[in-house]
Amino acid sequence: DARVTQTPRHKVTEMGQEVTMRCQPILGHNTVFWYRQTMMQGLELLAYFRNRAPLDDSGMPKDRFSAEMPDATLATLKIQPSEPRDSAVYFCASGLVRFGGLNQETQYFGPGTRLLVL
Amino acid sequence: KNEVEQSPQNLTAQEGEFITINCSYSVGISALHWLQQHPGGGIVSLFMLSSGKKKHGRLIATINIQEKHSSLHITASHPRDSAVYICAVRGITSKIIFGKGTRLHILP
Numbered sequence: 001d002a003r004v005t006q007t008p009r010h011k012v013t014e015m016g017q018e019v020t021m022r023c024q025p026i027l028g029h030n031t032v033f034w035y036r037q038t039m040m041q042g043l044e045l046l047a048y049f050r051n052r053a054p055l056d057d058s059g060m061p062k063d064r065f066s067a068e069m070p071d072a073t074l075a076t077l078k079i080q081p082s083e084p085r086d087s088a089v090y091f092c093a094s095g096l097v098r099f100g101g102l103n104q105e106t107q108y109f110g111p112g113t114r115l116l117v118l
Numbered sequence: 119k120n121e122v123e124q125s126p127q128n129l130t131a132q133e134g135e136f137i138t139i140n141c142s143y144s145v146g147i148s149a150l151h152w153l154q155q156h157p158g159g160g161i162v163s164l165f166m167l168s169s170g171k172k173k174h175g176r177l178i179a180t181i182n183i184q185e186k187h188s189s190l191h192i193t194a195s196h197p198r199d200s201a202v203y204i205c206a207v208r209g210i211t212s213k214i215i216f217g218k219g220t221r222l223h224i225l226p
Binding site for chain 1: 151159160161162163166204206211213214217219
C-alpha cells in the first residue's frame with residue numbers, strides 16, 4: 001500500500017530555531033508539492049517540484065523557507081529561523097505526470113507535520 | 119473577490135439526503151481537484167477533472183469549463199461522509215488555488 005510519508009508528525013519548537021520537515025513521495029512519482037494549512041488562510045501551495053527540479057516556489061517566504069529534493073525519494077522543507085506565525089500543518093503530496101503531460105496529475109497527500117512555534 | 123469560491127460554507131443534512139457542493143472559479147485552469155479532509159486532518163484526493171463528469175461510488179463530480187463551475191454530489195449521504203470538502207484549481211502554470219472548503223455534517 002504505497003503512501004506518502006512525512007516526518008516528524010508533530011514538532012514544537014522555540015522561535016528562532018531551525019525546523020526541518022521531511023517527505024518521502026510514493027516510489028515512482030515525479031512531482032512533489034509542499035502545502036501549508038492554517039485556520040486563517042486555509043491551504044496554500046508553498047513549492048512544487050517536478051523530476052526533482054523546483055518549478056514553482058512563489059508561495060514560499062524566501063527569506064526563511066527553503067525546499068529541496070536531494071534525491072527522488074526525499075523532499076525537505078526548512079524554516080530558519082522559525083517564527084510563531086509559521087505554526088501550521090505542513091502537507092506534502094506527490095503525483096505522477098506522464099512525459100509531455102499537462103499539470104493534471106492526481107495528488108496523494110501525506111499525513112502532515114503539525115508545527116507549533118512558541 | 120477570491121479566485122475560487124465554494125458554497126455553501128457549512129452544510130448539515132440528514133442521512134440519505136442528496137448533497138451538492140459548488141465551486142466557482144475565475145481563472146483559466148488545466149484541472150480542478152476535489153479533496154476531502156476528515157476530522158483527523160488527513161486529506162484525500164477524490165477527483166481530478168479537466169472536463170465532463172466523473173463518478174466514484176456515491177460521489178459524482180462535474181465541471182463546466184465555459185461557466186467556470188464545478189459541482190460535487192453525494193448520493194445517499196452517510197454520517198461517514200462528514201468532512202470538509204475542498205475545491206482546488208490548477209492554473210495553466212503550476213499555480214494551485216484552494217477554496218475555503220465546505221464543512222459537511224451528516225446526521226444519523
